[in-house]
Amino acid sequence: MKKTNQKWIASFALTVGLLAACGDDEQISKGAASDDYEITVGLSQSAGGTLVDIAHQEGYFEEEHISVNRVGFANSADGLNALQAGKIDVGLTFGTAGPLTFIANGSDFSIIGGHLEGGHPILTKKENAGQYTSLESYKGKKVGTIRIFTSDIVFRSALEDAGIDWKKDLEIVEFKTGSMLLEAVASGKVDVAVSANSFYAQAVDMGLEAVAWSNDLQEGHVCCRVVTRSELLADEDGEAYKRFLKALIRAERKKIEDPHSAVTAAKEYMKVDDKVINTIVNDSHSNYSSDPSREKVVQMWEQMKEIGYVENVDDIDVNEYVNIDLYEKALNELIKQYPDDAYYKDQLVRFNEQNI
Template sequence: MKKTIILLALVMTVILSLTGCSENTGNSTPTDAPASTVEALQSDELDKKELETSVIRWNYGTSGNVMLAIAEKMGYLEEEGLSIEVVPATANANAMALLATGKVDIVSNAGTSNPLQQIASGVDLTVFGGHMVDGCMPVIARKGTGWNGVQDFIGKKVAINPVYFAFTGAVMDLGYEDPLSAVEWVVYTNYNDALAAVVRGEVDYALQGTGNMYAVTQMDEVEIVTYHGKVMPNYSCCRLVAQTDFIKNNPNTVKALMRALIRAQQYYEANKKEVVALHAENMGVTEEYVAAFMLNENFVINPDPLKNSVIRAWGILDKTGFLNEKAKNIDILDHINIDLYKAALDEIIEEYGSKDPEFYERLQKFYEENNL
């Protein structure tokens, strides 16, 4: 083998920080904020430029946020009058607790299922944007296993937490009403353990995190058979989430943030190799490590809210029993805001659209396909 499991464990211990969709949260209630409602966000309030707050407390877990890093580096946030206060959290649960208790304003790396489960339990959160659409999370198996599609999971041992709705949803799409029984889902505490289980032959397949890409590609014992995003396109990976009151009380601040992130998205797509170096420096890892996922076609970032994907995820989680019973009385549409992103997109296209018309045309089309 090129790399021993011992070496892999060392590498993964140092850089597991970039695992896909590591979950974290944040929230706050700014002072002197104007009262408004979600409906008011479609009114003249959107046209006001004065920020309600200029400092945003943000949790992006241990894997960072590429668009945010670019927006800071290129001065887009400064131009909008914004600054970011990073609030760390060591685990997904800690991040969600930060958000629920108002100790951070925005969380960007908490996945989709965690925020939706919080909403289902009665926490008033709103999805208003996105981070990763597809986190370049590989599904691995022992070398030579091959792949014919999700049907290969049926009756097999699969090291994937079934709360990952893309996989249970794909199994249901095959006609299985109970995906939890059709597959033997084996849950490990981390991706390293799942990887080791594949190598030992204890499971047939395993999902790996974004940050495992480099290590997995250095191993002779395993192969990548597919990716999370191949199983369910635009599965929504990581959403931008805040307490609903933060969105209501800070529409101009949120819209300004989205403008900065949209510009960062354009810069990212035009300068990926440069961004690899930037993100590697920010995260304290090698460029080879970052390039393993960032230059892969299965790593897709976009600040779009992906309303349709969030609704799909809510439905799958509900059908598979991963939502609180309170979810039956909750309309998930009340917890998705696409208005601020769309307003920001329109403004950016008007101001910068001529500089990269092809990019902004794609972004507009992407919005229409995933939100309308």
């Protein structure tokens, strides 16, 4: 993160060799007027980041005097490795399980906000969709997933809660990228794919069908969190990141009041028709929320411990890695700016319920 004195530009890189490009200073766009801030945000190269894209489209970042450079990644692991290496400042669409796995392995990350809750499909070929009616249906099946996907945690936890041994009663096959996962289910190498909403457009295009959603297995679970390196928050008390969160809060409201804004914002990288885009970004299973939701983050951490996804972490207090102060400050500033607006006051009530 740095201050900049050049014209505001937001870029979205959809190139091969993203990590290398991300490390090349000449390929990083510069930002706004004097004393404005600039940060680089990593997100999904296949689906972008709905709230960030709306904030960019509506000019909220410019109004909050922050320049946001958007860089796409093929999977969460690559994005989080880039964050740890200092090649990006914020990870947006890398789930909850991903950042928590890195924290378990020693990364000093801070979760400062949210982006998505729920919304991840379990996919299969259309002709096989009728086979899957309950968790018992997955017994004896070959199930594809991606390790550190939040949907993977939700699926394994749901199986365990149902008394199904996911190590013995079915075969779980892990893939590196979402594209590889979808190709595996389309070709019959696996029976079903525990996927993510960021690959749903591709799945629809391939003729795959959702037989269940992560929300069906765990209602209201958190997914994509706004995550950064803790050290960056020491710079001017995290001012740049507070401004970033203010823009996301405003984008969340815009999406609620004008769902079509999410469609137009997504057209930058989803090369399908508006009807398909609307199905994805405004799907009823996906709840876009900028709130950090600390309680649900802690809940997922406990689930990861229970199923053995992370080990030897008893000395880690995950609460220390969830910073709720910046979001609260961002919300209070919006309340002060718009004192007659009930929306932001309602969000403060929600914040107090989910974080304190």
